[in-house]
Amino acid sequence: MTSTPDSPGTTPRKARAKRSRAESGGSRAEKKEQTRQALLDATIDLVDDRSFGSISLREVARGAGIVPTAFYRHFASMEDLGVTLVEDAMRVLRRALREARRDLSSRGMPTARDSLSTLLKKVHSDESQFRFLIRERHGGVAEVRRAIATELLLFSRELAIDLARVPTLTEWGAADLEVAADLVVSIMMTTVAELLDGDGREATERALVERAEKQLIMVFLGMAQWKPER
Known part of the structure; x- marks a missing residue:
C-alpha cells in the first residue's frame, strides 16, 4: 500500500498524529485534553509562516481533525x-x-x-x-x-x-x-x-x-x- 503526500489544506502530519491518539483508547477527560492539544498544535503549524489573525477557526478545527462546532468545547474563542x-x-x-x-x-x-x-x-x-x-x-x-x-x-x-x-x-x-x-x-x-x-x-x-x-x-x-x- 502506497502513501500519498499531503495535499494543500489537509491536516499536517503532526496534528494527524495527535488526532490519532485522541481517537484511541483513554477516558473522556483524556480524549478531551488530547483534542485540545491537537487544536494548539494545529494552530502552531498554521502560524509558522502566517500571522495568528490571518487564520480561521475552521482551518484550526480541520487541522485538529474535528468539526468547527466542536472547537467551542475546548476554547471560548x-x-x-x-x-x-x-x-x-x-x-x-x-x-x-x-x-x-x-x-x-x-x-x-x-x-x-x-x-x-x-x-x-x-x-x-x-x-x-x-x-x-x-x-x-x-x-x-x-x-x-x-x-x-x-x-x-x-x-x-x-x-x-x-x-x-x-x-x-x-x-x-x-x-x-x-x-x-x-x-x-x-x-x-x-x-x-x-x-x-x-x-x-x-x-x-x-x-x-x-x-x-x-x-x-x-x-x-x-x-x-x-x-x-x-
Missing part, C-alpha cells in the same frame, strides 16, 4: 486559544532562562554566555513557539498582544526577584531592579527575533550571539556601578 498559546510559549521561555540562572544567588551576577547558550538551544528546539511569540508581540490581535506584554512583565518581575538575591544588589529598590530586568529581557527577545529572521548561517548566528553577549555584559557592568536611590 480564537482569542482564547491565542492567549493559551502565549502562556504555553512563555513557559518554554521561562524554562530556557531559568536553567541559566538557577543558582544566581550563589554565583553572583549571571553569566551572559551561559544564558545565551541556553536560550539558543531552546530557540532551535522550540522554534515555532518562539516565532509565534515574536511575530504576535506587535501583532494585530489585541488580546494576544496584551497577553504577551503581561507575560513578559511577569517574567521581568521574576528576574528582578532573582537579581535582588545577588549580594551586590541587596540595597537596590524594586523599581531599579525591574528596570535592570527589563533591559535583560529586551535584549533576549531582540536576540531571539534576530536569530529567527537570520539567514541560518553559523557565522551569522555566532555574530548575533556575540553582540547580545556584549550588550548583556554592558548592562551587568553598569549595574555594578549604579548607585541606587535611597
